[in-house]
Amino acid sequence: MPFRDAFKDCVITDVTAEAAEKFVYKNPAWNATTRATVIRHLSVLFNFAVGRGYVTMNPFTSIQKPKKAASNSKDKVLTVKQVIELLQNKHDYRSECAALVLVLFCGVRVDEVHRVTWAPICLRTDFAVIS
Numbered sequence: 001m002p003f004r005d006a007f008k009d010c011v012i013t014d015v016t017a018e019a020a021e022k023f024v025y026k027n028p029a030w031n032a033t034t035r036a037t038v039i040r041h042l043s044v045l046f047n048f049a050v051g052r053g054y055v056t057m058n059p060f061t062s063i064q065k066p067k068k069a070a071s072n073s074k075d076k077v078l079t080v081k082q083v084i085e086l087l088q089n090k091h092d093y094r095s096e097c098a099a100l101v102l103v104l105f106c107g108v109r110v111d112e113v114h115r116v117t118w119a120p121i122c123l124r125t126d127f128a129v130i131s
Helices: 002-006 017-026 032-051 080-087 091-106 110-114
Strands: none
């Protein structure tokens, strides 16, 4: 646990905003999303501690949230035309098309689709049938 290891010689009431910020920004392997997640999780922990009277302040509330780099997601998103071309005429690949439909239209993550058990799903007709 990085937080525990960084503050192992410190009681929770002695964690300062400066030390908290140094902890969040010292790890070069953490990107902006990871840093924001760490701030959010530790802020929840300290809010709990404040609520229980264990500490008087949350040092993570004063840390400036990291800014994400400009997104290049537009280069990674398929257009409607590309999706239609991808899914058309793939009759020999019904299970792959079904997986793509779950990802593209239902918000199911790729790793979640990988765990789907296809046995009760019949893809041999124009409509998927779940038995």
